[in-house]
Amino acid sequence: MxxxxxxxxxxxxxxxxxxxxxxxxxxxxxxxxxxxxxxxxxxxxxxxxxxxxxxxxxxxxxxxxxxxxxxxxxxxxxxxxxxxxxxxxxxxxxxxxxxxxxxxxxxxxxxxxxxxxxxxxxxxxxxxxxxxxxxxxxxxxRYALLDLRTPPPAPTTPTGVRTPALTELEPRRLYAAHVAASADEPGDVAADALGYETWCYEVWDNVGLDRHASSAVEVDGELVAFSLVKRDGDRIWSDMTATLPAYRGRGLARLAKLAALHRARTAGATHAYTSNDEANAPMLAVNTRLGYRPVATLxxxxxxxxxxxxx
The missing domain is CATH 3.40.630.30 (Gcn5-related N-acetyltransferase (GNAT))
Structure with missing residues (x-):
């Protein structure tokens, strides 16, 4: 036939x-x-x-x-x-x-x-x-997955440090931190010209952004690190976690990400995904320590x- x-x-x-x-x-x-x-x-x-x-x-x-x-x-x-x-x-x-x-x-x-x-x-x-x-x-x-049903330990916040959710922040403050922290992000295309209008479209006004879970880190009132979370049902995506260059090496990116992960888990998220350039050894180390496991490479x-x- x-x-x-x-x-x-x-x-x-x-x-x-x-x-x-x-x-x-x-x-x-x-x-x-x-x-x-x-x-x-x-x-x-x-x-x-x-x-x-x-x-x-x-x-x-x-x-x-x-x-x-x-x-x-x-x-x-x-x-x-x-x-x-x-x-x-x-x-x-x-x-x-x-x-x-x-x-x-x-x-x-x-x-x-x-x-x-x-x-x-x-x-x-x-x-x-x-x-x-x-x-x-x-x-x-590298893409990686963290099962939030067995999350890493909750963060401990040092004296003089706050971890506010994005709901407490004015967008221009977060934009300035985003630009400063991402200027040296590894990749084939330099991320050094992100305008405010484009940033608002892609980040602040994105309908997938979870402002309640997304977290920042303030040291003595200065916004120095953040972890952005986009959400679809019970899955979240760590869109960007970064620290201002002058504050790196102090565990603040990990603190921001932990705060975001625990807020997302409290709101019902069960699986967290993220990605990192293979040259971004500090964030790869942070994610490994948090318990992320590799799931794909592009x-x-x-x-x-x-x-x-x-x-």
């Missing part, structure tokens, strides 16, 4: 009502990435300012089976930096050219933007696909573009 022909796939621009399908796909392919439906819907309907952001889905029989987003990198002073974020295809629909079609849509969107270098994130099993298309693996990012991979920015 002859097998029926495969159902044709459609690659198109993402729509806000794709959010539920995109989140379901992400949970299957990258279960350690935490972004809820409402956060995803807002990202599609109200893209980040100034980044020329766009996303595309692959659809089979009205079901989202592939996703990719592409944009100008808005956190760096290095001109011409672009990103193709987390291209992924449902395991049951691979080998049909959907990844190639999604990548083509992303590259087509970026082509007029006069970009010189692209970065993307690639799992180990997808490195051959990426390398065949000109992306060269550069550095590893590779930051780079591709240079011709001078005109055409792929």
């Amino acid at each position: 002859t097998a029926p022909p495969p159902v044709p796939a459609l690659v198109r621009a993402a729509r806000p009502d794709d959010a539920t399908g995109v989140v379901a796909l992400r949970a299957l392919v990258h279960p350690y990435l935490v972004r809820g439906v409402e956060s995803t819907r807002r990202m599609i309907s109200e893209p980040p300012p100034g980044e020329d952001w766009a996303a595309f889905v692959a659809e089979v029989d009205s079901t989202v089976v592939g996703w990719v987003s592409a944009y100008r990198h808005g956190h760096t002073s290095t001109a011409g930096s672009g990103e193709i974020a987390m291209l992924h295809v449902h395991p049951g629909h691979r080998g049909r050219g959907l990844g190639t079609a999604l990548l083509g849509a992303a590259l087509g969107h970026l082509a007029p933007l006069d970009l010189h270098r692209l970065r993307t994130w690639v799992s180990a099993d997808s490195l051959p696909f990426a390398e065949k298309r000109g992306f060269v693996p550069s550095r590893a990012v 590779w930051s991979s780079l591709r240079d573009l011709p001078p005109a920015g055409r792929a």
Whole structure:
């Protein structure tokens, strides 16, 4: 008996009502990435300012089976930096050219933007696909999981130190600390030009941000460290934990993260995820001490573009 022909796939621009399908796909392919439906819907309907952001889905029989987003990198002073974020295809629909079609849509969107270098994130099993298309693996990012049902010990706060939740903070204070603490963050793209509008969109006004769990550290009234938490149901994502350079080496990042983890656990979170560049030895050590265990590794991979920015 002859097998029926495969159902044709459609690659198109993402729509806000794709959010539920995109989140379901992400949970299957990258279960350690935490972004809820409402956060995803807002990202599609109200893209980040100034980044020329766009996303595309692959659809089979009205079901989202592939996703990719592409944009100008808005956190760096290095001109011409672009990103193709987390291209992924449902395991049951691979080998049909959907990844190639999604990548083509992303590259087509970026082509007029006069970009010189692209970065993307690639799992180990997808490195051959990426390398065949000109992306060269550069550095590893490790993803890890902490089971909050058996949490690390509650934090002990030294004299003169406070660990307020974000609900107690004015956003400009946190923004200033974020900029100062992230300027030397390891990576292929320097995070040295994060504007306040973009920061508000991605952090303070993000619908996934849990301001009650996210925690800061104040030493004698100065905000010197913080740990940001985004939440989707009983899962949380440590979006960033950092300390001002002058205050590093005192255990303040660990204190901020412990405070955030325990607040999230009290509010019903059961699993916490995080990621770190392989060169960020201090935070890797903090997370190991807290009890995080590795669950995945993705590779930051780079591709240079011709001078005109055409792929």
